Amino acid sequence: MAKATRKQALGRGLSALLKDPENDIQSVSDKNAEKVVGSIVELELESIEVNPFQPRSNFDDQSLEELASSIRELGLIQPITVRKLGFNRFQLVSGERRYRASKKIGLERIPAYIRIANDQESLEMALVENIQRQDLDPVEIALSYQRLIEEIGLTQEKLSERVGKKRSTITNYLRLLRLDPIIQTGMRDGFISMGHGRCLVNVESRQDQIAIYEKVVGKNLSVRDTEDLVRSYHEKESDDGGQPRKKSGTSPAFAREGSRELRDYLEAEVKVVASGAGAGKINISFSDRKEFERLKKLITGA
Template sequence: MEKKVPKRTNRLGKGLSALIPDTANEIDEKEIMNIDLNKVYPNEEQPRRTFDEAKIQILSESIKNYGVLQPIVVKPDEKGKYMIIAGERRYRASKLANKDKIPVVVRDIPMKEIMEIALIENLQREDLNPIEEAIAYKSLIQNYHVTQEEISEAVGKSRPHITNTLRLLNLNEKIIEMIDEGILTAGHGKAILRVTNLELQLQLANKAIEEELSVREVERLAKKICEEKIEEIPKKEKIKDIFIVDVEERLRNVFGTKVSITKGKKKGKIEIEYYNDDDLNNIVSMILEEN
């Protein structure tokens, strides 16, 4: 008879309530403490690195009028202070509202479990940008030996989505920063991944930004780079002003050589080519010639 293997349960799916029962709905009022706000501090390993300041401002106005309706969850440290486990937005908004105290529920939970909570809670709420999301997945897999299948079940996202998001961390570090800062989309990043050379990746990313290329356009360009083994991406030539082109042509006729004019926002430059000392003397003579 075939032996049945017990199904592995996913400990991540319940999020915060798995380790802090009834936090959201039925907290015993005796557990709630009002402590000085200056004794509370964020978790430095919190996966979310950016916060929507507009939403924090709105929450701050609500706290000014009604107070903090749901206590934050904190962990006591050895110095008599409290690290935030859950509720950093409420903490930030309370500071903005100039509150002296904040309601808390104290839980002495191991750091390993706190990090699992923070990662899963943020992933479930979709509060993270693509790079923060990728780093959160990587942390769960490397530090807590969680499988992609477990993450998929816990956050309600497909396994391919998790795999492709993780792949963003293979990009050139500067491109990762661009996506993290919202300068480039995750879709552009995934298209650029087809190019394995990190320097070419950056050239392609810069081209996508400068020329406002769509994801599809970047995909086509990445395919061309790979198929034709392109080693350097040519920059798009800017269309010169008709007036500048006319002046260049007139100066060419005067000096008998190539003349280029580059126009900047505050200054420009004129380049006159020469090929030997005689050419240079002739050009200088024409420029200095008195009428």
């Protein structure tokens, strides 16, 4: 108990240090910065603003109420993380649910880790930490990956290292952003799973995507049923002359198993189409020239 009291007292002492105009810490090289940065400090909630880079856009009210009740009974166990903006002004990097729940029960102060970071670093920290720690829906994860690629300038390879996910996993999430917004909303609201979305993204026409999506939701189809529906859709597509294609049937087992092995090895989307006689073709997708060069190196060994 005495140890906890000392820790809390230290937090209050650092809070006073931060509110001293003569000790306005703006960088890690400033006087007393080493006492504050990375330490747990008690901050006034009114001195903290929400993070505009927060990837989570949906906060479940019931979940927040449960968290607020837990904080009221047990206190806040895990501190939030903030970055310093200016004198006694801070911005959330992670922990918005804890921040919101604390405000809900009327707390005036909250324990926080302090970071000193620029906007780009703050965005990256917020996105990576939320991807790793929060229960984001598939579309929010995909949008977070996209922002890390576009706004931070990470390649898929670097992103894979940063978040600890396979490139193929990241690619699968990013492909969800090709879905019509109506379907993305359905996935976020739980009407369909990511597995359903991965099937529907293979339909290029958004109008046809929605038509199949409505069947999936209306009939409560499984992912396997959705795969069959999308396969049937492609079989019924017209060729260039406007005539229906000849039904090709299911690919043989060697093609299905081989496509999975290639997908795992290349960490890319691979489609294998083969006839019963064994003839067919392999289609490998890539997102940019760098991705193409990576695949070429893997395939040729050069």
